[in-house]
Amino acid sequence: MSERLVVVGGDAAGLAAASQARRMRGADELEIVAFERGSFASYSACGIPYWVGGDVAERDDLIARTPEEHRARDIDLRMRTEVLELDIEGRAVRAKDLESGAESRLSYDKLVIATGARPIRPDLPGIDARGVHGVQTLDDGQELLDTLDRIEGKRAVVVGAGYIGVEMAEALINRGYEVTVVHRGSAPMSTLDPDMGALVATAMLGMGIEIVCEAEVVEIRADDAGRVRSVVTASAEYPADVVVLGIGVTPETTLARAAGLPLGEYGGLLTDLAMRVRGHDDIWAGGDCVEVLDLVSGRERHIALGTHANKHGQVIGTGIGGGYATFPGVVGTAVSKVCELEVARTGLGERAAADAGLQFVAVTIESTSRAGYYPGADPMTVKMLAERRTGRLLGVQIVGREGAAKRVDIAAVALTAGMTVDQMTALDLGYAPPFSPVWDPVLVAARKAAGAVRARG
Amino acid sequence: MSERLVVVGGDAAGLAAASQARRMRGADELEIVAFERGSFASYSACGIPYWVGGDVAERDDLIARTPEEHRARDIDLRMRTEVLELDIEGRAVRAKDLESGAESRLSYDKLVIATGARPIRPDLPGIDARGVHGVQTLDDGQELLDTLDRIEGKRAVVVGAGYIGVEMAEALINRGYEVTVVHRGSAPMSTLDPDMGALVATAMLGMGIEIVCEAEVVEIRADDAGRVRSVVTASAEYPADVVVLGIGVTPETTLARAAGLPLGEYGGLLTDLAMRVRGHDDIWAGGDCVEVLDLVSGRERHIALGTHANKHGQVIGTGIGGGYATFPGVVGTAVSKVCELEVARTGLGERAAADAGLQFVAVTIESTSRAGYYPGADPMTVKMLAERRTGRLLGVQIVGREGAAKRVDIAAVALTAGMTVDQMTALDLGYAPPFSPVWDPVLVAARKAAGAVRARG
Known part of the structure; x- marks a missing residue:
C-alpha cells in the first residue's frame, strides 16, 4: 500500500x-x-x-x-x-x-x-517602503537586483552587521555603491567577540565601507512615492537609495x-x-x-x-525511507569571506560561554598562514576559549587571510570530540612551509590556552 | 648546585x-x-x-x-x-x-x-661521485646549489619519488633543468596509495618531468674526473649532470x-x-x-x-625544566605542495592497514574546493579508509589544488579522537561558498565510507 x-x-x-x-x-x-x-x-x-x-x-x-x-x-x-x-x-x-x-x-x-x-524586519515606521530588502530567498535577491537596476542613486545602507550584513555591504561596494552599515553592537560580526570583530571593522573601513556602531535604527523614511529615502537612528539620518536588512533571520x-x-x-x-x-x-x-x-x-x-x-x-x-540516521547537534561553526578577510568561529564566544554558566580562560595569538619565510605568509589572529579547571576547548575564532577560515575545522572536530586544549597541543596537523608555520596557529593558541588554564587553576 | x-x-x-x-x-x-x-x-x-x-x-x-x-x-x-x-x-x-x-x-x-x-645513500657503484647530492641539511642544500652554479649541463636525475624527491624535481625544473625521476614504485609519493600517487604523476608529467617507474638504480657512472655522468638502471642509462637522492632518510x-x-x-x-x-x-x-x-x-x-x-x-x-609534558604519538599526517598540486595524507594507507592486521573498506570521491558555482572551485580527490565492522576512521588521502591539503587536519583530529566515519558525517565543518561545497569533500567521503562499512558488514 x-x-x-x-x-x-x-x-x-x-x-x-x-x-x-x-x-x-x-x-x-x-x-x-x-x-x-x-x-x-x-x-x-x-x-x-x-x-x-x-x-x-x-x-x-x-x-x-x-x-x-x-x-x-x-x-x-x-x-x-x-x-x-x-x-x-x-x-x-x-x-x-x-x-x-x-x-x-x-x-x-x-x-x-x-x-x-x-529576515527579521523590525517593526519600524517605514519598514515597508519600496527599496527596503531582506536577502533570504532567491526571490529576495532578484527583487534587490531589480531595485538596483531601477534606482539611480548610489547610496546604500545596510542595517545590521552579521555575516549577511557584512557580505552584502561588500557586494554593494563592489557594485559601486557608497555603503553605510548601521548596527547595534560595538563591532561588526556579532558571532565574534568584539575584539575579533574589530579586526573585521578595520578591513571594512579599508574597503571604504562606513560603519556606525551602537546605533539603533528608529525609522526608515520614504518619499511621497513610497520609495526609501533615509535611515534614521536616535542621533543621525543616513540618506539611502536602497536599504538591505542584515539583522539576521x-x-x-x-x-x-x-x-x-x-x-x-x-x-x-x-x-x-x-x-x-x-x-x-x-x-x-x-x-x-x-x-x-x-x-x-x-x-x-x-x-x-x-x-x-x-x-x-x-x-x-x-x-x-526506513533507515536510521540522526543529527546529533552542532558546535556552531561558521566561516565567511568578507572584505578580503577570512573569518571563522566555532563553539562559544565569551558572552555565550558566560551565559551557559561556564568559567573560562581566553587567549589570543598572532601567527601566519605559512612558514614566515615562505612567499604569501599572511598574518592570522586566533582566539581560543578553554574551560577553567578541565581545560576543555570551548571555542575558537579566527580572522586572517588565505588559509585562515578552514583551520577552524580543527577546532570543530576537537570540540565534537570533547578534547582539552592540552590534548590539542599534541595534534598531528599537516605541516609544510607553504601551508603552515612549524607550529600551526591553532596549536600556538592551544599551547597558550593550556598555559592559561594551568595558571588560572 | x-x-x-x-x-x-x-x-x-x-x-x-x-x-x-x-x-x-x-x-x-x-x-x-x-x-x-x-x-x-x-x-x-x-x-x-x-x-x-x-x-x-x-x-x-x-x-x-x-x-x-x-x-x-x-x-x-x-x-x-x-x-x-x-x-x-x-x-x-x-x-x-x-x-x-x-x-x-x-x-x-x-x-x-x-x-x-x-639521506639514504644506497650502496651503489659510483654513489660517491661528485654531483650526487642528498638534501637533508642546510649544508647539503648549499653544496647542491654550489654544484648547480658550477656545472654547465642541464640534465638532472632525481632518484626516488617521495616528498623530497618530487619537491626537488619541481625545484630543478623551475630552475630550467631537464628532470628525470627514477623510482622503484608504481607511482610517485609512496606515502600515498598508488591510485592517488597516479594523480601526482599526471601533474609531474604536465610540468615536463620525466618519470621512470618500477626502476631500480644499479649504478651511478662518473667521468674520469670523478664527476657524475649518468644514472644506470637494469634496463637503461639516464644522462645526468647532477643527481639528487630523494630516496628518504x-x-x-x-x-x-x-x-x-x-x-x-x-x-x-x-x-x-x-x-x-x-x-x-x-x-x-x-x-x-x-x-x-x-x-x-x-x-x-x-x-x-x-x-x-x-x-x-x-x-x-x-x-x-622540571615540568610535565608528553608526546603521545602521531597519526602520520603529511602535506606537500608539488607540481601545482596540494597533496595530503594522514593515518594508514591500504598497505600499512593490511600490514597492521586491519580489515578495511576504501572509498574515493571527487568533489570541489568551493561551491561549484563559486569562482575558483577546483577539483579535489579524497580517499578514505575505515575499519571493517567498527567503522573507525583509518586514514585519508587528498590530492587537489588550493584548499585541499589542510583539509586533512579534519581527519587528523578525527583519527586522534578515534571517531568512526559515521560519526564524521555529522561533523559541523565550516561552510560558505568560497570555502566548501555544502557537503565538505571530507564529509562526502565519510558518507560513502560509512555506506561501504554497512554494506561490507
Missing part, C-alpha cells in the same frame, strides 16, 4: 529529504508531494551575496536542481504554491496555488516541515505555531535527534525552521545554514 | 629542548652546552626545496635563530663541533672541533640526543648505537612518552633520530618532520 509524503518547503532541507526518501523507496510505495511558495527550489541561499556582488554571474548558477529534475525523479514539486494550514489532527495540509488562487487540501501519511527562515514557523507544534526559545521547531517533531512520530522538520542542539553549551540554538539544512534533509529522508 | 645539560645536535629538536629548558631554569641552576657538527643551527630543513627552487630567496631566511641569539640566551652552542662518542657509563661526551681538530670531553648530568636523520643514530642505546625496527631511538630514552632516566631523544608511536597502527614508525621535532623539543625541555 502506497504512502504519501508531503513536504512543505522546497529548498535544501525539504528537497534533500524528499530526494533521500526517494532513493530508498520507489514511487510505487511512496508518493512524494512538495510545496514551494516561491519561484525557485533547491538553491544556495548562501550564494546570494556573491550573485549580488557579481562574483557569481548568473542566478541560475545557484540552483542545484531544477523543478523539472525533481519531477523527473518522481517528486511532485508544486511551485508557487503556498501551504496555508497544517491540519495535524486531520493529517492533511491546505494549500493555495498563488497563480490561479485555487485552494486544495491534501492528506499525508508523513509530513516534512521545511519552511525555512525569514528568524525561523518561519507561522504554520507550525498555528498548528500547536512545539517551538523553542527562538521560535524554531523542536525535534528529536532523528529530526522528528517532538511528540509527533510522523512529522519531521529540518533546515532553517528548527532549533538544533548546541553540543558545547547543551542548549538549543537557531542557526540558519545550508550545510545543516542538507544534513537534516539527509537524516529525515533516511528515516522516512 | 648547578647541573649541566648537554645537547647533541643543534637543529629543531635539540635547540627547542634547550630553549624550553632555559625558559624554565635560569643559567644559575642549569648550564646548557649544545654541539652541532654542521655550519647551521635552528633552520627549517623542510624549506630547502623552496630555497633550491627559488621560491625562498635567501638561505638565511630558513634560519629561525642564529647561534649568537642562542648564546645570548645562555645556551653555549658550539658550531662545527662533532660529538664522537656518548659515554653513557661515564656520563660524558667526547667531541671534536672540526676547525681546529681539537678533541675534548664534557661530562653531563642530563643528555639530549637530537642527531637527526641522514634514516635516523642518524650511529653514536646511540655504539653506546648501546635501544633502537627500533627502523634504527631510530626508542623513548618513553616523555621522550626519555627507554631505560635511561637522564637521557632524552627527539626529532628525526627517534621512532614515534603511530596511534593508528599501534606500532613505532620513523617520520622525519620538523613539526614533530619541535614538539619533541618542547616536551623534552619541559621535562628537563
Whole structure:
C-alpha cells in the first residue's frame, strides 16, 4: 500500500529529504508531494551575496536542481504554491496555488516541515517602503537586483552587521555603491567577540565601507512615492537609495505555531535527534525552521545554514525511507569571506560561554598562514576559549587571510570530540612551509590556552 | 648546585629542548652546552626545496635563530663541533672541533640526543661521485646549489619519488633543468596509495618531468674526473649532470648505537612518552633520530618532520625544566605542495592497514574546493579508509589544488579522537561558498565510507 509524503518547503532541507526518501523507496510505495511558495527550489541561499556582488554571474548558477529534475525523479514539486494550514489532527495540509488562487487540501501519511527562515524586519515606521530588502530567498535577491537596476542613486545602507550584513555591504561596494552599515553592537560580526570583530571593522573601513556602531535604527523614511529615502537612528539620518536588512533571520514557523507544534526559545521547531517533531512520530522538520542542539553549551540554538539544512534533509529522508540516521547537534561553526578577510568561529564566544554558566580562560595569538619565510605568509589572529579547571576547548575564532577560515575545522572536530586544549597541543596537523608555520596557529593558541588554564587553576 | 645539560645536535629538536629548558631554569641552576657538527643551527630543513627552487630567496631566511641569539640566551652552542662518542657509563661526551681538530670531553648530568636523520645513500657503484647530492641539511642544500652554479649541463636525475624527491624535481625544473625521476614504485609519493600517487604523476608529467617507474638504480657512472655522468638502471642509462637522492632518510643514530642505546625496527631511538630514552632516566631523544608511536597502527614508525621535532623539543625541555609534558604519538599526517598540486595524507594507507592486521573498506570521491558555482572551485580527490565492522576512521588521502591539503587536519583530529566515519558525517565543518561545497569533500567521503562499512558488514 502506497504512502504519501508531503513536504512543505522546497529548498535544501525539504528537497534533500524528499530526494533521500526517494532513493530508498520507489514511487510505487511512496508518493512524494512538495510545496514551494516561491519561484525557485533547491538553491544556495548562501550564494546570494556573491550573485549580488557579481562574483557569481548568473542566478541560475545557484540552483542545484531544477523543478523539472525533481519531477523527473518522481517528486511532485508544486511551485508557487503556498501551504496555508497544517491540519495535524486531520493529517492533511491546505494549500493555495498563488497563480490561479485555487485552494486544495491534501492528506499525508508523513509530513516534512521545511519552511525555512525569514529576515527579521523590525517593526519600524517605514519598514515597508519600496527599496527596503531582506536577502533570504532567491526571490529576495532578484527583487534587490531589480531595485538596483531601477534606482539611480548610489547610496546604500545596510542595517545590521552579521555575516549577511557584512557580505552584502561588500557586494554593494563592489557594485559601486557608497555603503553605510548601521548596527547595534560595538563591532561588526556579532558571532565574534568584539575584539575579533574589530579586526573585521578595520578591513571594512579599508574597503571604504562606513560603519556606525551602537546605533539603533528608529525609522526608515520614504518619499511621497513610497520609495526609501533615509535611515534614521536616535542621533543621525543616513540618506539611502536602497536599504538591505542584515539583522539576521528568524525561523518561519507561522504554520507550525498555528498548528500547536512545539517551538523553542527562538521560535524554531523542536525535534528529536532523528529530526522528528517532538511528540509527533510522523512529522519531521529540518533546515532553517528548527532549533538544533548546541553540543558545547547543551542548549538549543537557531542557526540558519545550508550545510545543516542538507544534513537534516539527509537524516529525515533516511528515516522516512526506513533507515536510521540522526543529527546529533552542532558546535556552531561558521566561516565567511568578507572584505578580503577570512573569518571563522566555532563553539562559544565569551558572552555565550558566560551565559551557559561556564568559567573560562581566553587567549589570543598572532601567527601566519605559512612558514614566515615562505612567499604569501599572511598574518592570522586566533582566539581560543578553554574551560577553567578541565581545560576543555570551548571555542575558537579566527580572522586572517588565505588559509585562515578552514583551520577552524580543527577546532570543530576537537570540540565534537570533547578534547582539552592540552590534548590539542599534541595534534598531528599537516605541516609544510607553504601551508603552515612549524607550529600551526591553532596549536600556538592551544599551547597558550593550556598555559592559561594551568595558571588560572 | 648547578647541573649541566648537554645537547647533541643543534637543529629543531635539540635547540627547542634547550630553549624550553632555559625558559624554565635560569643559567644559575642549569648550564646548557649544545654541539652541532654542521655550519647551521635552528633552520627549517623542510624549506630547502623552496630555497633550491627559488621560491625562498635567501638561505638565511630558513634560519629561525642564529647561534649568537642562542648564546645570548645562555645556551653555549658550539658550531662545527662533532660529538664522537656518548659515554653513557661515564656520563660524558667526547667531541671534536672540526676547525681546529681539537678533541675534548664534557661530562653531563642530563643528555639530549637530537642527531637527526641522514639521506639514504644506497650502496651503489659510483654513489660517491661528485654531483650526487642528498638534501637533508642546510649544508647539503648549499653544496647542491654550489654544484648547480658550477656545472654547465642541464640534465638532472632525481632518484626516488617521495616528498623530497618530487619537491626537488619541481625545484630543478623551475630552475630550467631537464628532470628525470627514477623510482622503484608504481607511482610517485609512496606515502600515498598508488591510485592517488597516479594523480601526482599526471601533474609531474604536465610540468615536463620525466618519470621512470618500477626502476631500480644499479649504478651511478662518473667521468674520469670523478664527476657524475649518468644514472644506470637494469634496463637503461639516464644522462645526468647532477643527481639528487630523494630516496628518504634514516635516523642518524650511529653514536646511540655504539653506546648501546635501544633502537627500533627502523634504527631510530626508542623513548618513553616523555621522550626519555627507554631505560635511561637522564637521557632524552627527539626529532628525526627517534621512532614515534603511530596511534593508528599501534606500532613505532620513523617520520622525519620538523613539526614533530619541535614538539619533541618542547616536551623534552619541559621535562628537563622540571615540568610535565608528553608526546603521545602521531597519526602520520603529511602535506606537500608539488607540481601545482596540494597533496595530503594522514593515518594508514591500504598497505600499512593490511600490514597492521586491519580489515578495511576504501572509498574515493571527487568533489570541489568551493561551491561549484563559486569562482575558483577546483577539483579535489579524497580517499578514505575505515575499519571493517567498527567503522573507525583509518586514514585519508587528498590530492587537489588550493584548499585541499589542510583539509586533512579534519581527519587528523578525527583519527586522534578515534571517531568512526559515521560519526564524521555529522561533523559541523565550516561552510560558505568560497570555502566548501555544502557537503565538505571530507564529509562526502565519510558518507560513502560509512555506506561501504554497512554494506561490507
